[in-house]
Amino acid sequence: MEIILPPRLQSSGEETLSTRILVVIGANGAGKSSFGKHLLNRYGEKAIQICGFRSLFIRNNPEDLLSPPAPLRLSEYEKLVIRLQKEEFEAAVEYKEQSKMSPGLIPPVTKIDIIQEIWEKIFPQKQVSSQIRFF
Secondary structure: OEEEEOOOOOOOOOEEEEOOOOOOOOOOOOOHHHHHHHHHHHHOOOOOOOOHHHHOOOOOOHHHHOOOOOOOOOOHHHHHHHHHHHHHHHHHHHHHHHHHHOOOOOOOOOHHHHHHHHHHHHOOOOOOOOOOOOO
16 A cells, blocks of 8 residues: 655655555654544545554453443454454464374464564563463
8 A cells, every 4th residue: 555654844745655564653742643643534444543552451440340231342452452362363273273184383473473573673672472361
């Protein structure tokens, strides 16, 4: 996909970026959210906003236990995590079945593996565990 980037601060023209995946990393106040809003306005039909910061916190409201359960509303971030876990689980089950007939089979590389590799390149001092935990 071709993405037209907004002009840089000291530039007059726009740049075109040809990519399938775009990762934006920056310090607080660097303009990541503004950049994301710009892309959503321009490519709304092809883009989805995933707000990870707000979704990284576990919702734990004691009052929820007193009232009847409401339909579960997942954030885009939570939906993404569920999709990644689903792919990881399906790949593990398929690998298990295939390895019964083909000993020594190399495990598949999943999106979680790719995310973990990218994370550890960017933050080498921070290791990510890709283990799935069921509670």
